[in-house]
Amino acid sequence: MTPLDGAVRYYDAVTAALKGYPAAIDPALIIAIILQESAGNPWAYNPEPRYRWFWNVRNDSPFRKINDIEIASKIPPNDFPCLIGDPDQEWWGQQASWGLMQVMGAAAREQHFRGPYLTELCHPYLNIEYGIKHWWNFASQFGRRSSEASLSRWNTGNDRDGRSYAKSVLDKLPAVQAAV
Numbered sequence: 001m002t003p004l005d006g007a008v009r010y011y012d013a014v015t016a017a018l019k020g021y022p023a024a025i026d027p028a029l030i031i032a033i034i035l036q037e038s039a040g041n042p043w044a045y046n047p048e049p050r051y052r053w054f055w056n057v058r059n060d061s062p063f064r065k066i067n068d069i070e071i072a073s074k075i076p077p078n079d080f081p082c083l084i085g086d087p088d089q090e091w092w093g094q095q096a097s098w099g100l101m102q103v104m105g106a107a108a109r110e111q112h113f114r115g116p117y118l119t120e121l122c123h124p125y126l127n128i129e130y131g132i133k134h135w136w137n138f139a140s141q142f143g144r145r146s147s148e149a150s151l152s153r154w155n156t157g158n159d160r161d162g163r164s165y166a167k168s169v170l171d172k173l174p175a176v177q178a179a180v
Helices: 003-008 011-017 027-038 068-072 087-094 105-110 118-122 124-140 147-154 163-179
Strands: 045-047 096-098
Touching: 003 027, 003 163, 011 027, 011 124, 027 124, 027 147, 027 163, 087 096, 087 105, 087 118, 096 105, 096 118, 105 118, 105 124, 118 124, 124 147, 147 163
Parallel strands: none
Antiparallel strands: 045 096
């Protein structure tokens, strides 16, 4: 199966997850994000240990600012909360991107994902649901945003302004549109 085929097979799941969002959101754009992020592989996983945004699952708010020593440490700070198990799994899980849309664990927590383990984000339908929630908040945070602007916001961690990421996704869009 080609990466395009792997991504396109989730088209029905994407259209179902988009119910309740404005009709202006093109499901093919979400499929293009899936193609870029995971090539349609729901088990895609990317640890990002320098990620500095954490979510406090106990009080549903941003976790406090992390300092360089804590980021460099192999263990979470003593005050880092988790839902179940030990804080290590939550700490490392929030610093990883998961599944089809490569949703950061902390971003899923911020979007109210309360499954006990962030590995659940590898479930295709769950990943698409939380990926779209996160993408929509990024796309709409400052009002109507162009596809390029919202994509740049989605993945600004890979380059300074996100434009090359946006271009990569938008370059895939014609192939996705032809395949769906």
